[in-house]
Amino acid sequence: MNTNNSTSKPTRYKLWAFGSNGSGQLGIGHGEDVSSPQECKGEIPLPSSGIRQLAAGGNHTVAIFNDGTFASTGDNADGRGIVPNTKHIHTTWQQQQQEGLAGEQQEDFVRHVAATWSATTVCDAEANLRVAGTGSSGELGKGSDISVAEVATPMDNFLPPGDSIVKIASGMSHVVVVSESGEAWGWGKGRKGQLGGPAENVQRPRKIEDVPFKVVNAVCGKDFTCLFGDASSGEFLILGLAGSDRFGVKKNAPDSVRGWKQVAASWGSIYVLMESGELRSWGRNDHGQLSPPGLPLLSAVAAGSEHCLGLTQDGRVLAWGWGEHGNCG
Template sequence: MFGSNNWGELGSREGSSLLLLRGRMIDFAAGAWHYIAIMESGSVYGWGKARLGQLGDGLYGAIPLGGKGMAPSPIEGIPFRPKKVVCGKDFTYLVSDPSQGKHHLLGKDKFNIISNMPEHVKNWKDIGATWHAIFVLINDGTLTAWGKENMWKLLPPNLPLLDKIAVGSDHILAVTKEGKLISWGWGKHGNCGDLSNIGAEMKNDMVSGFWNEINIPGEIQTIGAGYCTSFVVTKQG
């Protein structure tokens, strides 16, 4: 790992770091300044910024300098064996296997991110997080979401059934069951596709309350989303 280390993002106080975790990693996620790894054994490790509880309350109390980061440390107290993790800007969301759909959030209840959690997310297919919201795609193609919604609607009305989702910092890219590519959220930088022909009213470049269909030649194989960016891999010919 290389890069900025203001919050211990590299898992050490040095300028670069080779992380040594015992066992095989089965999932990994990054927030703005914190990182989470799930190991095959079921143990969970976190490092980086911790002052908002995104690495659990136990680690926060053990970190010097007001939560300024540490080497990868085990996170205790997760009430199930996690299989999937996603990170928002300042929170960590852990989920069990789809048959149980148990879930747990580490962090503060900002934007009701904890108090609005559903009872479970059974039969989940994929999960993603913007900076301040969580999105869960269910096997039947339905999408559920909760979190910050004062800038754009997390779920447009009459959303078609979905096959794939990719969740960026503040926008969503999705492939419908019919193979169409759609997007919504903050689209200022072209990450929601060409918005010049949108008939609906838009404020602050927000695709909110509807979605934008993006026409790309070929059969969509993979999609991805980041900070104001979207990525699509297609098969042609």
């Protein structure tokens, strides 16, 4: 809420969605795809509270709001939406009230969220991780004997004492966390080397070794992970795509991305928004996924599986890439 002076009007927020919606993952009250923005419905603290973070899985969507509310919509058949006591599809947003994800200090509890195709990972202020959903390749990070968690289930602590988590990134089937100390840890599908070596599925959090810089950010594609060092250095490292770099994610990467502001990844492309507002991108482009000619300067960027959204510096939202199901509006 804007409280700069007594005459200011409070900021009022709205959440709009469009695209694939077969499981109600847009939260607009039905399960049909839409190609134009529709206002979301359900148990969300709008218009008074803004959104801290959104994460989209294959058929579910989760959100953290600034007032501490955690909500989800879409497929919850295996608990992936972390909505308790339900095993069906939601077409409107549902608040999370499960013990351990709410309470007196709820606004400080859920700090980060990420979603694989069929699971969700949340992190609290004390770097405790909880997972829910299905992960046949280790996406839950709970070991090979646990592939389904129908309620938010704590993961074992793996960070050194005193360390904390600053970022969770996820691809279709793997998860990477970045710690405050500059380490990266990952679990899930790793047979292409996206979790470092050895190239295998990783059932519990494993440190990614031999990174030649302090990691401050990470993004995940379908079969790769990109780790970033400090923006002033421009260092980054792409892991994965063993024997299958057919879209040039590694081959066409620049030498440096010095001066980056924000980073994102689709299944087969990497997007780096520079402090100047220029969007640099490389990788898959058979559906126009990369930055189109004449793209204006941007202030923010977000990527889906094979499409991208950009917020221009004058407040417009642009979309490009694979537009099936209405993903590009």
